[in-house]
Amino acid sequence: xxxxxxxxxxxxxxxxxxxxxxxxxxxxxxxxxxxxxxxxxxxxxxxxxxxxxxxxxxxxxxxxxxxxxxxxxxxxxxxxxxxxxxxxxxxxxxxxxxxxxxxxxxxxxxxxxxxxxxxxxxxxxxxxxxxxxxxxxxxxxxxxxxxxxxxxxxxxxxxxxxxxxxxxxxxxxxxxxxxxxxxxxxxxxxxxxxxxxxxxxxxxxxxxxxxxxxxxxxxxxxxxxxxxxxxxxxxxxxxxxxxxxxxxxxxxxxxxxxxxxxxxxxxxxxxxxxxxxxxxxxxxxxxxxxxxxxxxxxxxxxxxxxxxxxxxxxxxxxxxxxxxx
Numbered sequence: 001x002x003x004x005x006x007x008x009x010x011x012x013x014x015x016x017x018x019x020x021x022x023x024x025x026x027x028x029x030x031x032x033x034x035x036x037x038x039x040x041x042x043x044x045x046x047x048x049x050x051x052x053x054x055x056x057x058x059x060x061x062x063x064x065x066x067x068x069x070x071x072x073x074x075x076x077x078x079x080x081x082x083x084x085x086x087x088x089x090x091x092x093x094x095x096x097x098x099x100x101x102x103x104x105x106x107x108x109x110x111x112x113x114x115x116x117x118x119x120x121x122x123x124x125x126x127x128x129x130x131x132x133x134x135x136x137x138x139x140x141x142x143x144x145x146x147x148x149x150x151x152x153x154x155x156x157x158x159x160x161x162x163x164x165x166x167x168x169x170x171x172x173x174x175x176x177x178x179x180x181x182x183x184x185x186x187x188x189x190x191x192x193x194x195x196x197x198x199x200x201x202x203x204x205x206x207x208x209x210x211x212x213x214x215x216x217x218x219x220x221x222x223x224x225x226x227x228x229x230x231x232x233x234x235x236x237x238x239x240x241x242x243x244x245x246x247x248x249x250x251x252x253x254x255x256x257x258x259x260x261x262x263x264x265x266x267x268x269x270x271x272x273x274x275x276x277x278x279x280x281x282x283x284x285x286x287x288x289x290x291x292x293x294x295x296x297x298x299x300x301x302x303x304x305x306x307x308x309x310x311x312x313x314x315x316x317x318x319x320x321x322x323x324x325x
């Protein structure tokens with residue numbers, strides 16, 4: 001048995017008239033295993049229940065065929081990531097699938113994940129505001145550990161990834177929604193942090209000299225070519241972590257970009273009258289967001305193009321190995 005399998009579990013609710021087509025899609029693919037058909041098992045909506053496991057590398061083709069059957073409207077298609085699969089049949093299915101599971105982008109999965117991460121919710125606003133306030137305190141105290149903590153807490157990469165996918169697909173509604181989340185999110189976070197900084201100045205906790213000398217955190221306002229390069233590299237790593245399901249790598253992306261620290265610095269610099277730092281922080285914020293966005297689009301484009309160029313389709317595999325009956 002292999003240690004890990006890049007296998008997805010697909011559950012389909014299908015009208016009885018469509019079930020033979022669903023079963024045929026599953027049965028004729030060498031990358032599918034463990035097919036189960038339960039006639040009449042679905043109650044809402046009414047229909048049959050068809051379940052099977054599919055190698056991640058072949059998921060796009062299978063899901064595309066199921067979508068073409070109109071099951072989104074007449075039934076349902078649910079996809080789950082399997083953490084453990086003790087199945088020789090599943091191992092054979094993954095071996096038969098073209099390419100490697102870690103390199104395969106399941107586009108429906110990516111679309112759903114980025115759409116969820118890009119919604120403008122109270123939770124998103126809360127996390128971004130808290131991160132911005134921590135970053136502001138880090139800038140005032142010249143404490144890089146606080147700045148790094150704020151970077152980890154910030155949720156801004158989700159909408160950036162959603163915009164990248166939207167630009168790749170020319171899905172302008174997705175781009176607009178994600179862009180609104182970024183703009184509104186940072187605006188709210190900066191305004192609330194500015195109000196808190198103003199209150200701190202009124203209490204005598206925040207004084208003008210706090211931003212005059214801070215050698216450990218002055219990178220926040222110094223934008224150069226390296227700022228853009230790091231943002232691009234972080235954007236590439238972020239997209240790869242999303243498409244390969246490597247959530248642990250995404251934390252490193254958050255620590256790499258100076259978005260939340262720049263937002264926090266805007267707030268405290270504005271309250272303390274450091275106009276030059278406000279402008280520099282806005283530039284830093286824009287450069288980092290722009291670098292991640294460019295990298296995200298190019299990375300997704302490269303993944304799609306390279307997969308189509310170097311990985312044979314499942315149809316080619318069937319011709320070479322013979323259809324499974």
